[in-house]
Amino acid sequence: MKTIYLAGGCFWGVQKYFDLIPGVISTTVGYANGHIKNPVYEDVRSQKSGHVETLKVDYDENIILLSQLLDAYFEIIDPFSLNRQGNDIGSSYRTGIYYTDKNDVRIIQETFRLQQAKSAQKIVVEVCPLDSFYPAEEYHQKYLEKDPDGYCHIPKIKYEQIHIQEMSAYEKMCRKELFDPSDAYLRSLRKNTNRILNELNHTDNSLKEKRYELFKELFGRVGKNLNIKSNFHCDNGYNIYFKDDVFVNVECVFCDVGRIYIGNNVLIGPQVGIYAVNHPLDMELRRQGLEYGDDVIIKDNVWIGGHATINPGITLEENVIVASGSVVTKSFESNVMIGGNPARIIKHLK
Template structure:
């Protein structure tokens, strides 16, 4: 397997692999351009954004600055809004449903490292995919950790650290996040 195949399969891989470094560099050039374009260049900014995240549905809107590892591992539905300074470490696939909103400084991390120091010191890492359902609102400064799945209609409170998965129709908050309310969406 190539290092990229290992990465996408959730196995230990070498992030220093030249092909992976080249991919990350290419997307960094794109998000540097995206982040530097002014409001006057909104049409150009949108074109660059869809180059960064080619598998995004219609009405993708991200306030700069935005950062990610690859962009190509982000699968986004329609009507996605991300406020200022969001970061997605998309070493594994990040799937985002329709009609989602992210507050400022939302962090989504698929990347993780071995717990054992010898393995961690090897420089190898791995990742776990993240899935975010439809109609999810993630409050500012929330962090979504590797391997988490959020159901549909979930609200994540500001500053929450989401370390485990949650079902549909709940409000979660805290560190670590826990259910604080059920939402009646009937």
């Protein structure tokens, strides 16, 4: 189950709308991101507490994706109206998307890109992390179920015409489903990745502070004392997650269509390839250029020798040593030395 928080004016109608969407598990109306604790409705309605009427949406991502929920959200709001939806005026009725998982940010950004392309007007929907959320009083919960003729700023036809958009190539990639990497949005992300890589690979290895700032811009997570020697190559960057005290030697290639997790105190030798990407066995699908992600997990205290290859879907448990030139085609338990093509256990370590 995942959760997103959506503000779209009076929360009565917003709740009724999302309760009709398949894949939505539960909803709760409440007050988000204000500056007082435990607000009540009168505090929020006064416009003095800073809170916004918000719907907490719990959903099953195996049934519906965040991008599809956001597309539905944009169907019922006026994204160009600041502090007003329908007849409801004030900052408590502002539109907003509030997240608790930073991995949702790129999905939100893609949705905004697609929505903004439809109009020259600037979208004024607020996007930020959730700071606080307080469930509203019980009489507000499922209000329009209790009073079907109650006030609602959302036209009734919207409830009858709920349409769930097909998932984007980016969403398919995140779900490790087959996707088309030639998608325009994915190309734009790779263009930005290549820009950062070009600057990184032209920045002297001795300029550690500058390089560290580029690491933070490039990768999904950067731990302390990350040291990557140029040249370095990757597909996306944002799917690579480093913990602390990681060293990566020259000319390594990380294909991060899926996620690559690197644990603490990991040493990676020169010209190592880590491939979190795969292609279909079906020839016709390959001809279409489709691919899918397959995560690679390198846990703490792993040492990977130069020229080794780590294939898709591999997990190396703690304190695995990979001999130089090895081709790793399966996962390995902790405290072993492996080597060969395909890699096998050479010895057990204490």
